[in-house]
Amino acid sequence: MNAREKEQYLREYAVLKSQGKPFFPYAVLKDSLMACIVLIVIITMAILFGSELGPKADLTSTTYSPRPEWYFFFLFELLRVVKPPALVFIATVGIPTICMVLLILLPFFDRNPERNPLKRPIATLAGITVIAAMAYLTIEGAVAGSPTEIEMGVAKQLEPGRAVAASSGCLGCHKIGDNGNSGPGPDLTKVGARLPRQAIARTLINPTPPMPTYSKLRQQNPKEFSQLVEFLAALK
């Protein structure tokens, strides 16, 4: 903004300000009402949802799956999306640092004197995109199911197979329903429709690397192996 635009803004602002109302009591009333609403919301949530306290901290656990608070879900989900190991530090510190720097320097690279959102399309579109991206990542982080259980409902006779699938580490690389990770392996939610029973069993014995082979499972516990194959073949 050059000096003329600055002066124009200040003049316009002075006029609009003189046409306004005094801070006390008009604005203070709105602020106080809003403060009461905030307090009522906090108290209601405290009474309704209480304050849960999970099990005591234990660093020796091998079954716990860590989750952050909801307002960090967007960063958590970003880490799940960035898979290659060499890019890890970009997702962990690179992107958040760049975003913070951009946010702080915003008034210096947005020098358009226009303030009406309908008349500054780039800024408005950029803002809406960022908000939509963060909202999407937050929701994805929230619905991501536990990676050690399969929450999909199945017929009673398939439940043992579902338990074998959940405890054999399949969810570490595959998605089944809402649970599991979307890589490096393909989504198995409808694998029964794509591959016949025999093909599924063959893949488990002789898979494409990096998938591990489950031939040991078939040797040591053939019943569990066939239950696993039954469950997977029924996913249509």
Place this chain on the structure above:
Amino acid sequence: MKLLPGPLRRRREEPAPPPREAGDGDLRKGHEQVALEREKEADRQRRREALQEVPIAVAGWIDERTGAGPFLRGFLYRKVPKGTNWFYTLGSATMFAFLSQAVTGVFLAMYYKPTATEAYSSIQHIDEDIFLGQFVRGMHKWGASVMVVLIFLHMGRTFFFGAYKYPRELNWIIGVVLLILTMAMGLTGYLLPFDMRGLWATVVAVNLNSSGPIVGPYLADFLRGGAEFGATTISRFYAIHMLLIPVLIAALIGAHLYLVAKLGTTAPPWLKAEKARELAKEEI
């Protein structure tokens, strides 16, 4: 001292209703009694006026010694621009949520024990044995989420109204730093109950710091107080959460409010000042 605005001042300075005139029926009482009654009425009137002077005198005493009068008048009666709507309450709502966190935090701090062995049991003690303990802890926990929601809404409002442009750039920068500090409060506070969720979220967060090139591992060491999660980690997080960051937030909120009062809040951007446009046309 003129502290009250127009409508309220007039109501207070209304002259007291005139004392009741003695009517015909009072002749029977006799003139002395009438005079006595009138004197009592005048006495009561004088005492009422004297009582009303007390708060004014107290305020005057303070004003004489602090010079706060002109400052308060300027702050309270400054004009806010035409068209100021409910969106503008989000900033003070965020500050109110912060105050709620500060007050509930002080009460929690009276019972919390910041050591690795006693933290969890002290929180259980708060929940089970202390009167309203669970309620205050719930307020603190949900107040954190409410504050984060409000601060993002306030930032969004400021962005879409273009209120970060000249002359309010410094205010925006202070606001972004406040946002970062608020998220840091959420991060450090999360560890303190020392349950599974808090512990592992903190382990991952510290390792996130460690992934920064060269400086990262040292920063992670600084947060943890060593290479492993140890006895000093909880104390560090507690000191950061309770002392360091709240002081920074309070100082920055003070600076933020000073700038808001000095520069004024923006008018909603869809309003145009007719007079100013005409003046500008005249100049050209």
Place this chain on the structure above:
Amino acid sequence: MPGAFEGETVTRRRLFTGGAMAAGGVATAAFGLPALGFAVGPLFERSVPPSFHDVGPVADFNPQTYVAKVITIDAEVAEAGKATVYVRRFDATRDSDRLKQPYVAISNRCMHLGCPIRYVQASERFICPCHGGVYEFDGKVAGGPPVRPLDRFETKVERGRVKVGPRFSLDSHLHRFKVRDPSNHLDGLWQYIYPSRPTT
């Protein structure tokens, strides 16, 4: 100026100004530096002295599968000072001899961001629940975002009992390094970008 000779540069004002700044600096440093040292001090001393922990008799372990054992690294912090170790006997047919350990003791922390991993016997893999990291039987990365193989612990056998000692880190070719944090790469030039620290 009375008393000053020709070309005098140190006026009374300049002397006093300089003196005030210097004295202020000394006073600030007097409380600031010790506080800073106090905060930063732990970065430069070893956090945990190296020691060996008994995990059980030799008969408990075999070369085909991992057995999970709990060791106490820092007794002062109760549960937060313990760690789970997956222990298996060295198998000459599957392991290289470079590290010269009688037993393979693998840490339960994922090398992406430190989440706790599980050993799955059915597929002979270690699985991380957080972001899909998978490791092979010897701890090398099989897939997902982890940046290097799982950390190991030194092992020795004393009087028929297996003892687990200090932790060390490995690059993807199983060369030994001083302990690093989970997200730190170690291959090639990465070991200089993530240097070893005095705390380990």
